[in-house]
Amino acid sequence: MATDTVCAKCGGTGFVIVERADISGARPCDCRFQGRAERLEERAQIPPLYHNASFDNFVVPGPENPIARRELTTVLMAVKKYVDHFPDDSRPGLLLVGEPGSGKTHLAVAALRKIVEKGFACLFCDYQNLLDRIRSGYDPSSNSSDKEAYRVALDAEVLLLDDLGAHRVTDWVEDTINSIVTFRCNHRKPLIATTNVPDADAGSVLTRKSALDKPEYRRTLGEQIGERARSRLFEMCTVIKMPLIEDYRLRKAKKF
C-alpha cells in the first residue's frame, strides 16, 4: 500500500535475518501479520454497496409482522450458525435462494466478512461478471492479472458467487459453472452462493401469475446452471430459502 511506511525491522522485505550458532537464516517479520485483516478485507473485493453489510445492520421486521419477523430471524440465525461452524468440511458451502431484494447478498457478504475476520482469504464474484471474465481470458483490472479468472474461481480459499444462474444458458456456461462447483466440492473448498432462480427443493414457487393472470413458468436453478452443478451445490451447501417478504428497499422506502 502506498500509505504504508517501510518497516524499520525488515526494511520492507518481510523477512528479518536471524543468527543461530554459525548459521544465519531468515524468518518472516512481524509486520507481515499486522493489518492482515484489513488486507484480507480489501482482497475480498466486496462491492462498495455492501462494504458495511453485517449481521448487526440486517433488519428483521417488527412485531407488527410476526410471521416475516420469525422467518427472517430464523434465516439470520442459520447464516450466523454457518459462520460459527466455519469451516465445516462435511458441508463447506452456503446457498441462499430467494426473490430479489430479500437480503441474500447482504447476508452472504455479512457472512463473508466474518469469515475474513477469522483469517480466511475470501473473494466476492458476481456470477455474470465472472463468466464474462473467464470468457475474455483474463481480467486486466484484477490484481492477479497473470492468473485467469477461472483459476481464481477454483483457487480462492472461500468464494462468494453472487446471483448464480443470472445469465443466459449455453453449453459453455453450463460446463464452466459445473467445473467450478465440482472442483470446489471435490476439494472441500467453501462456496457461498446467492440466487434469484427458483428451486423446488429449496421450497421456491415455480409458477407465478403473469400480468395476464396466466400462470407463468419460471426457469429453475437446474435449468439455468445444469443439473450436475445444481446437484453438487445441494450436496456441499447448507441451503437457505429466504422468506417471501416484500423487497427490503420498498419496505424501507415506506417508512419515510
Ligand SMILES: Nc1ncnc2c1ncn2[C@@H]1O[C@H](COP(=O)(O)OP(=O)(O)O)[C@@H](O)[C@H]1O
Ligand atoms: N433485512 C435487511 N436489513 C437491512 N438491509 C437490507 C435487508 N435486506 C436487504 N437489505 C439491503 O437492501 C438492498 C438489497 O438487498 P440485497 O441483499 O442486495 O438483496 P438480494 O441480494 O436478495 O437481491 C441492499 O442494499 C441490502 O443491504
Ligand SMILES: [Mg+2]
Ligand atoms: Mg443479490
Ligand SMILES: [Zn+2]
Ligand atoms: Zn517488517
